[in-house]
Amino acid sequence: MAIQVYNSLSRRKEEFVPLQGNRVSMFVCGLTPQDETHMGHAKTYVGFDVVARFLHHKGYHVFYLQNVTDIEDRIIDKMRSTGRGWKDIVNQYFGEYLEVMSALGCTSVDVYAFATDYIPEIVEQIQGLMEKGHAYLADDGSVYYDTTTFSGWGRLSGQKVEALRPGARVAVEERKRHPGDFVLWRAQKPGEPAWDSPWGKGRPGWHIEDTAITIRHFGPQYDLHGGATELLFPHHEAEIAQAEAYTGVTPFVKYWMHTGMVMVKGEEMHKSLGNFWPVKAALKLYEPEVIRFFLVNVQYRGPIDFTPDLLDEAKRSYERLRETVRSVDAERRRAPESGKGDRTLKAATTKALDDFDVAMSDDFNTREAVAVLFDYSRAVNKAIDSGAGRTALDEAMRAFGTFGEILGILAPPAVGADTIDRLLDLIVALREDARKRKDFAAADRIRDALGAVGVVLEDTRDGVRWKRR
RNA sequence: GCCGGGGUGACAGAGCGGCUAAUGUGACCGACUGCAGAUCGGUUUCCAGAGGGUUCGACUCCCUCCCCCGGCACCA
Numbered sequence: 001m002a003i004q005v006y007n008s009l010s011r012r013k014e015e016f017v018p019l020q021g022n023r024v025s026m027f028v029c030g031l032t033p034q035d036e037t038h039m040g041h042a043k044t045y046v047g048f049d050v051v052a053r054f055l056h057h058k059g060y061h062v063f064y065l066q067n068v069t070d071i072e073d074r075i076i077d078k079m080r081s082t083g084r085g086w087k088d089i090v091n092q093y094f095g096e097y098l099e100v101m102s103a104l105g106c107t108s109v110d111v112y113a114f115a116t117d118y119i120p121e122i123v124e125q126i127q128g129l130m131e132k133g134h135a136y137l138a139d140d141g142s143v144y145y146d147t148t149t150f151s152g153w154g155r156l157s158g159q160k161v162e163a164l165r166p167g168a169r170v171a172v173e174e175r176k177r178h179p180g181d182f183v184l185w186r187a188q189k190p191g192e193p194a195w196d197s198p199w200g201k202g203r204p205g206w207h208i209e210d211t212a213i214t215i216r217h218f219g220p221q222y223d224l225h226g227g228a229t230e231l232l233f234p235h236h237e238a239e240i241a242q243a244e245a246y247t248g249v250t251p252f253v254k255y256w257m258h259t260g261m262v263m264v265k266g267e268e269m270h271k272s273l274g275n276f277w278p279v280k281a282a283l284k285l286y287e288p289e290v291i292r293f294f295l296v297n298v299q300y301r302g303p304i305d306f307t308p309d310l311l312d313e314a315k316r317s318y319e320r321l322r323e324t325v326r327s328v329d330a331e332r333r334r335a336p337e338s339g340k341g342d343r344t345l346k347a348a349t350t351k352a353l354d355d356f357d358v359a360m361s362d363d364f365n366t367r368e369a370v371a372v373l374f375d376y377s378r379a380v381n382k383a384i385d386s387g388a389g390r391t392a393l394d395e396a397m398r399a400f401g402t403f404g405e406i407l408g409i410l411a412p413p414a415v416g417a418d419t420i421d422r423l424l425d426l427i428v429a430l431r432e433d434a435r436k437r438k439d440f441a442a443a444d445r446i447r448d449a450l451g452a453v454g455v456v457l458e459d460t461r462d463g464v465r466w467k468r469r
Numbered sequence: 470g471c472c473g474g475g476g477u478g479a480c481a482g483a484g485c486g487g488c489u490a491a492u493g494u495g496a497c498c499g500a501c502u503g504c505a506g507a508u509c510g511g512u513u514u515c516c517a518g519a520g521g522g523u524u525c526g527a528c529u530c531c532c533u534c535c536c537c538c539g540g541c542a543c544c545a
Contacts, residue, residue, distance in 0.1 A: 008473090011473080028545090029545070030545085031544095031545060032543090032544085032545095037545095038545080039545095040544085040545045041545050042545085043545075044545040045545075047545095069543090072543070073543060074543085074544090147542090154472090157472065157473075157540075157541085158471095158472050158473070159471075159472055159473095159540090159541070160471070160472080176542095179542070180542055181542085182542065182543080183543080186543095205543070206543040207543080227545070228544080228545040229473080229474080229539060229540075229545090230539070230540065230544055230545070231540095231544080231545070232472095232473080232539095232540070233472080233473095233540055233541065233542075234540090234541080234542045234543085235542095235543080235544095237542090238542085238543095258473095259545075260474080260538095260539085261538080261539065261544095261545080262545085263538075263539095266537080266538080267538095268538085268539080268544095270544090297481090297482085297492095297493080298481090298482075299482090299483080301474080302474085302475085302482090303474085303475090303538065303539080305481085309480085309481095310480090310481065310494095312494090313480080313481070313493075313494045313495085314481095314493090314494090316493085316494060316495090317481095317492090317493050317494065318493095320493080320494095323507065323508085324508095326507095327507080327508085359483095359484095362484095365483080365484090367482070367483060367492085368483060368484070368491085368492085370492075370493085371482095371483070371484095371491060371492035371493080372491095372492085373492090374491095374492055374493065375491085375492075378508090378509085381507090381508055381509070382508085382509070384508085385508070385509070435503080438503075440503055440504070443503090443504095444503095444504075444505085447505080447506095451506095456506075456507085457505095457506085458505090458506060458507050458508085459501095459502070459503095459504090459505085459506080459507095460501080460502090460507080460508075465507095467507095
């Protein structure tokens with residue numbers, strides 16, 4: 001099934017067709033490592049991790065590039081307030097970022113590109129823009145992009161230049177020719193880290209690194225650019241202006257994707273509002289898979305409210321799916337080759353694989369995909385109740401494996417050593433003997449003891465079964 | 470003011486021009502059961518922000534209004 005992607009550029013869903021065969025070049029705006037990685041980052045990067053995983057699943061060869069803004073105003077602020085070096089700050093917070101991303105199962109980034117590793121490309125690009133008359137040198141040695149020289153300015157965000165309110169949030173710098181101009185190269189101020197350039201010592205502006213990085217890795221054009229919606233304007237607009245003015249190739253990016261924000265009780269999450277959720281804090285309260293499930297249980301474009309109540313709900317919901325996977329895994333080890341429920345189970349598996357693909361192909365609708373998992377889960381549980389055979393259960397297990405790989409959840413249950421499994425079967429059988437004798441005290445003691453080591457017993461009408469938790 | 474996204478049943482949140490408005494959570498009832506847990510079935514919800522229009526028929530398309538969220542020039 002062909003994938004439809006909502007393209008922010010056209011504000012429509014479009015069929016996804018990469019520029020070159022089945023190769024997909026994908027770039028996502030990374031973070032500025034100057035503070036703790038928070039749930040907003042988590043939502044964005046889990047979202048694009050799923051995009052990359054699904055594209056990979058569909059047979060595309062995905063190259064996923066993410067930048068790291070390792071020099072920027074906020075890092076310099078942090079240097080001032082802590083007396084530490086910029087690299088030191090970056091290393092700490094980027095290290096922490098990698099840790100939490102790994103905990104959340106974000107595994108698909110191929111290259112992290114640090115802005116300061118691309119100074120030559122940045123300088124070259126700025127020079128090119130100046131030569132073509134798109135950029136000008138200010139008297140302090142900074143270089144600005146002249147937005148009036150780029151006819152496509154405002155196209156991505158649908159903004160009319162005249163309608164914008166300069167200075168609505170950030171004070172306009174007086175050195176600019178036009179309020180909308182943005183800095184490409186920032187002249188060094190005393191005490192600031194700086195690199196050499198034809199205009200003297202300084203550092204790159206925020207927008208230029210992304211185009212320098214992607215042009216080096218992907219060339220003048222690539223398939224997919226992602227980021228949170230708040231970056232749409234001016235950041236992504238600036239990228240288009242830089243790249244297209246520099247290379248003359250249009251469009252710079254074929255598909256623009258934007259993720260919705262994380263809210264807290266309806267408010268944007270901010271340190272200053274006191275509702276800030278670092279991922280680390282969330283990980284202390286919830287398992288990583290629960291957090292990831294929570295994040296994929298909405299469509300990436302929509303906002304999500306991050307409150308403990310909703311996390312608790314996600315935890316309960318997710319447990320339902322995980323329980324089914326445990327049942328399938330436990331059941332297939334003891335089930336006979338075939339059973340009464342096989343036909344319906346096989347049909348349900350085929351349908352689930354199909355429906356899941358349809359849901360995900362519709363602009364990566366993970367919410368809908370998760371609904372498919374719940375439907376499937378019920379069908380599987382029913383099939384187990386009516387007696388499913390090993391072959392059909394193995395198939396179901398593989399299906400859950402596929403779903404789990406794409407969404408980054410439902411890690412397969414731990415596999416025990418064969419001898420341990422036999423011992424468990426023996427213990428469970430002994431307990432059954434006790435139950436037949438109505439020696440419930442002994443039976444319960446065995447159940448509690450097994451529970452303490454993570455093995456759950458469930459008495460069902462077809463006998464007892466055990467699973468690992 | 471301008472641009473973008475929204476307003477759906479107790480809550481969260483999908484799809485679709487027309488079968489009982491998906492899925493989950495919560496609550497309640499039932500089945501199963503020594504107890505527990507898990508699971509299964511059922512109920513909890515039908516004119517979907519307000520008002521018009523198009524249509525045989527709209528929650529779904531169009532218009533107006535109200536409200537919420539994001540952006541408006543270095544926030545994922």
